[in-house]
Amino acid sequence: MDRRGNDRRSSQQASPQGERSSSEVDVEQVMREIRSRISQRHGIELTPQQIQDLAARRLEAILDPRNVNPTLFEQLRKGAAAVPDTTADAPGNEVAITDDAIYEASGVVRFFRRLFRPLLNLLFNPAPLVAALQTQARINREMAAKAAERERRQSEWNALHYQVLERLVTEVSRGSIEVQALTSRLEALGARVDFNDRRIRSIESVPAQGRSQRAQEISQTQAPAPEIAATVEAGAPAAATGTGPGTPSEGSRRRRRRRRGRRGTASVTDSSAALGATSLAPLDDSAEEDDGGDVEMPDLMEGGEPATSSDLRPSDGEPLRAETLPEPVPQAAVEEPFSPPVSEPSVSAAPEPAPPEPDAAPTLPAGSSETGRVNS
Amino acid sequence: MKFAFVTSRYGADITSGPEHACRVLAEQVSSRHDVDVLTTCARNPRTWKNEYSEGNDRVRGALIRRFPVSQARDEQSFRQYSERTLGGPHGRADEVEWLRRAGPWSTGLIDFIRRQHKSYDVLVFFCLSSPLTVEGAMLAPERTIIFPHLQLHPALRFDVCAEALTSVRAIGLLSGAERRLLRNYVRAATQHEELVGIGIDPSPEQSYPRHQQDPADVVVDEELTAPSDSAEPESYLAGRGVPFRRRNRLYGPFALYGGRVEPDNGCEEMLDYFDTFAATDGDTALALMGVKMMRVPEEPYIRLAGVLPERQRMIAYEAADVTIAPTVDDLLSQPLLESMAVGTPVLACASNGAAVEHCRRANGGLYYSNREEFVESLRLLTTNSRLRNRLGENGRAYVKQHFRWEAVLGRFDRLVSKARSK
Numbered sequence: 047m048d049r050r051g052n053d054r055r056s057s058q059q060a061s062p063q064g065e066r067s068s069s070e071v072d073v074e075q076v077m078r079e080i081r082s083r084i085s086q087r088h089g090i091e092l093t094p095q096q097i098q099d100l101a102a103r104r105l106e107a108i109l110d111p112r113n114v115n116p117t118l119f120e121q122l123r124k125g126a127a128a129v130p131d132t133t134a135d136a137p138g139n140e141v142a143i144t145d146d147a148i149y150e151a152s153g154v155v156r157f158f159r160r161l162f163r164p165l166l167n168l169l170f171n172p173a174p175l176v177a178a179l180q181t182q183a184r185i186n187r188e189m190a191a192k193a194a195e196r197e198r199r200q201s202e203w204n205a206l207h208y209q210v211l212e213r214l215v216t217e218v219s220r221g222s223i224e225v226q227a228l229t230s231r232l233e234a235l236g237a238r239v240d241f242n243d244r245r246i247r248s249i250e251s252v253p254a255q256g257r258s259q260r261a262q263e264i265s266q267t268q269a270p271a272p273e274i275a276a277t278v279e280a281g282a283p284a285a286a287t288g289t290g291p292g293t294p295s296e297g298s299r300r301r302r303r304r305r306r307g308r309r310g311t312a313s314v315t316d317s318s319a320a321l322g323a324t325s326l327a328p329l330d331d332s333a334e335e336d337d338g339g340d341v342e343m344p345d346l347m348e349g350g351e352p353a354t355s356s357d358l359r360p361s362d363g364e365p366l367r368a369e370t371l372p373e374p375v376p377q378a379a380v381e382e383p384f385s386p387p388v389s390e391p392s393v394s395a396a397p398e399p400a401p402p403e404p405d406a407a408p409t410l411p412a413g414s415s416e417t418g419r420v421n422s
Numbered sequence: 423m424k425f426a427f428v429t430s431r432y433g434a435d436i437t438s439g440p441e442h443a444c445r446v447l448a449e450q451v452s453s454r455h456d457v458d459v460l461t462t463c464a465r466n467p468r469t470w471k472n473e474y475s476e477g478n479d480r481v482r483g484a485l486i487r488r489f490p491v492s493q494a495r496d497e498q499s500f501r502q503y504s505e506r507t508l509g510g511p512h513g514r515a516d517e518v519e520w521l522r523r524a525g526p527w528s529t530g531l532i533d534f535i536r537r538q539h540k541s542y543d544v545l546v547f548f549c550l551s552s553p554l555t556v557e558g559a560m561l562a563p564e565r566t567i568i569f570p571h572l573q574l575h576p577a578l579r580f581d582v583c584a585e586a587l588t589s590v591r592a593i594g595l596l597s598g599a600e601r602r603l604l605r606n607y608v609r610a611a612t613q614h615e616e617l618v619g620i621g622i623d624p625s626p627e628q629s630y631p632r633h634q635q636d637p638a639d640v641v642v643d644e645e646l647t648a649p650s651d652s653a654e655p656e657s658y659l660a661g662r663g664v665p666f667r668r669r670n671r672l673y674g675p676f677a678l679y680g681g682r683v684e685p686d687n688g689c690e691e692m693l694d695y696f697d698t699f700a701a702t703d704g705d706t707a708l709a710l711m712g713v714k715m716m717r718v719p720e721e722p723y724i725r726l727a728g729v730l731p732e733r734q735r736m737i738a739y740e741a742a743d744v745t746i747a748p749t750v751d752d753l754l755s756q757p758l759l760e761s762m763a764v765g766t767p768v769l770a771c772a773s774n775g776a777a778v779e780h781c782r783r784a785n786g787g788l789y790y791s792n793r794e795e796f797v798e799s800l801r802l803l804t805t806n807s808r809l810r811n812r813l814g815e816n817g818r819a820y821v822k823q824h825f826r827w828e829a830v831l832g833r834f835d836r837l838v839s840k841a842r843s844k
C-alpha cells in the first residue's frame with residue numbers, strides 16, 4: 047500500500063476521475079472537469095465556449111453597427127487575429143539620384159545633353175539641385191520607415207485593445223451569469239424561508255383551531271376572553287391575556303408573552319394587527335388551558351392535521367420573517383426540575399412568570415428558529 | 423570540438439535561469455568535448471558587482487575564465503534611462519546603451535572573444551537580454567548558438583535582439599513556451615532552432631519506479647482487490663522518502679515546494695491559496711524546501727525543510743504526495759521535472775507556459791490559474807491516490823523518455839551539427 051497515497055478520504059470525496067478505470071489519464075480532461083465543477087458551484091451551468099459565444103454577441107451589441115463602422119470593427123477583429131508584420135516595409139521604387147541623373151535621357155537627346163552639359167554647368171550649378179533631390183529621397187525613405195513602424199505599432203495596439211475589450215466583455219458576461227444564478231438562488235432561499243415561516247405558523251395554529259371548541263365553551267363561562275381579543279386587536283401587549291382566570295402553567299405563559307411581545311415590536315409591525323383578534327384569541331385561550339410551546343409537537347405529529355399554508359397565511363398575505371420568530375426558550379426554562387418528561391408537560395410545576403414588558407423586543411439569537419425548537 | 427559557453431555569471435550557487443542551464447549543460451558537454459566557460463566575476467544580478475575572483479579555474483571538467491565587470495549597475499540611473507528608452511522612440515544606439523546599463527558589461531570578456539573566437543569551434547551564448555550576448559554573438563555569428571531564454575519583456579522588441587537572433591547560426595531553446603514566444607512575439611526568422619532543455623538524472627536509488635519498490639506499492643486496481651482485514655497497516659518507516667518525512671516530522675500527506683521561498687517565485691500566492699485549502703483540509707501539510715527569502719506565516723501545516731543537497735532533494739520529492747510549482751517564469755521548470763522523474767505528480771501555476779506544457783505533454787500533473795482551481799486540484803491530488811499514481815507514472819515515463827541527459831545531449835549535438843552545417 048502506498049503510504050503516501052492514503053485513501054483516507056477517497057471514499058467520501060469520490061470524484062469523476064476516481065471512477066476512471068482506464069489506465070490513461072488526460073490532464074486536460076481532468077482540468078475541464080475541475081473547472082466545470084467550480085462553475086457549477088458558482089451556479090454557472092454554461093460551458094466556457096457558451097460564455098465566449100455569449101460574450102461575442104454582447105461585444106457586437108456594444109459595437110453597434112449603427113454607431114460604429116462595421117468594416118472598422120471587422121478590421122479590428124481581423125487585426126487582432128492576424129500576425130502583424132514586424133518588418134518595416136521597404137520603400138519601393140527607390141530612385142538613386144546621382145549627379146548625372148538630371149542629364150539622363152535616351153538617344154539623340156542624351157547626346158545633345160552631354161554635348162551642352164558644360165554650357166549648362168556654366169549657366170547654372172546643378173549640384174544643389176541634386177543634393178536637394180538626394181535629401182528629399184532620404185527623407186522620403188525615413189518617413190516611409192516611420193510610417194511603417196507607426197502602422198505596425200498601431201496594429202499591435204489595436205490588437206491589444208480588442209483583446210482587452212473582448213476579455214472584459216467575457217468577464218462581464220461571466221459575472222452577470224453568476225449574478226443571475228445567485229439571484230435565483232437567493233429567491234429560492236427566500237421561498238424556503240417563506241415556506242418555513244408558514245410551516246411554523248401552521249404548527250402554532252392547528253392545535254389552537256382544534257381546540258377552539260373548548261375555548262368557546264370556556265369563553266361562555268369566563269367573561270374576559272372577548273376583552274382579551276379586543277385588547278390584542280387594539281395593539282395592546284399580548285401578555286395581558288395571561289392574567290385571566292384559568293391560568294395554565296406559568297412557564298408556557300411566559301413563553302407566550304414573549305412571542306406576543308416579539309410580534310408586537312418586531313419589524314413586521316403590522317403582522318399582529320393583520321392576524322386579527324379572531325385568529326389570536328382562540329389561540330391564547332386554548333393555550334391557557336393546554337400548554338403549547340415545545341410540547342405541542344408530538345401531539346401534532348401524531349394526530350394533528352396540519353393546516354395548509356394558504357389557510358394560515360396572514361390576512362395581508364405577507365409571511366412572517368425569520369427575525370420575527372420568538373426567542374427560543376432554554377430547556378431549563380421550560381422543563382422544571384420536577385417536571386415529567388417532555389411529552390407530558392407539567393402545568394403545575396411551572397414557575398411564576400415575570401411581568402410582561404410590552405415594549406421590550408426580545409432579541410433572537412443567531413441561527414435560532416421556531417422550527418428547530420419545536421422539533422426538539 | 424572546442425566549445426565556448428558565454429554567460430553573465432556562473433557558479434554552483436546559481437540554481438535557476440539561463441546561468442543554471444549554462445552550468446549544467448557545460449558540465450555535461452565537458453565530459454565529451456573541451457569546454458571553456460567565459461563569464462564575469464559577478465554573482466548578484468541586481469548589482470553586478472565583482473564578487474568572484476578574476477582568472478581561470480577548472481570546475482567539473484570545464485575551464486572557467488572569469489573577467490571583471492567593467493561597470494556596476496546603478497539602479498536609479500538605469501531606471502530613469504529605461505523609462506526614457508522603453509517609453510518612447512529610440513534608435514539602435516539607445517538599445518545598445520540600455521543593454522549595457524542593464525549589465526553586465528565586461529570589456530575584457532568581449533575583447534577576449536574578439537581575439538580568440540577562432541580558436542573555438544562553437545560559441546554558445548546564454549540569455550539574449552545580456553549585452554555580452556548581443557555584442558559577442560555578432561563577432562562570429564557563423565559559429566554561434568544562442569540560448570536566448572526568452573521571457574516577456576519590452577527589451578525583446580529591440581532591433582538589436584532580433585538582429586542577433588537572425589544573424590547567428592542556430593537557436594537553442596529550453597522549452598516549447600519559449601519557441602512560441604520566439605515565433606509570436608519576437609518574430610525573428612532564425613536559421614535553425616532546436617528544443618534542447620536540460621536533463622534530469624535521478625540518483626540510482628530513485629531510478630526505478632517508486633510504486634514498484636515493494637509489492638505493496640504496485641499500482642493495482644482497487645476495485646478488483648478487496649482489502650484484507652488481516653493486513654496490518656504498514657509502518658510509515660517502510661515507505662520511501664522516509665528520511666525526509668522523519669526529519670521534518672511529516673507523518674501524513676504533504677505537498678512540497680522546492681525552490682527559493684520568495685514572493686517573486688509565486689510563493690506568496692501559493693501560501694495564500696494553501697491557507698484556503700488547509701481551512702477545509704486540515705491534515706495536509708506544506709513543506710517548503712529552499713532558501714527562505716520572505717516571511718512565512720507560522721501555521722501548523724507549514725514545515726520549513728531548509729536547503730538540501732541534490733540527493734536529499736530527490737528523496738524529498740519522492741516523499742511528497744504532490745509537488746507544487748508556483749513559479750511563473752521558470753522556463754527550465756527543474757523542480758517540476760525532478761518531481762516527475764521520481765513519480766510525484768505536480769501542481770503547476772498555469773501562468774508558467776513551460777510547466778503547463780510539461781504537464782500536458784506528460785499527463786503528469788495539474789495546473790491552476792486561480793484559488794479555486796488550486797484548492798480543487800490539490801484536493802483531488804491528495805484524495806485520489808489512483809489518479810496520483812497514474813500521473814506520477816506518466817510523469818516519470820515522460821522524463822525518462824525526453825529529459826534524460828542522454829536525450830538532451832543528443833538534441834544538443836543535433837543543434838551543434840545544424841550550426842556547423844554549411
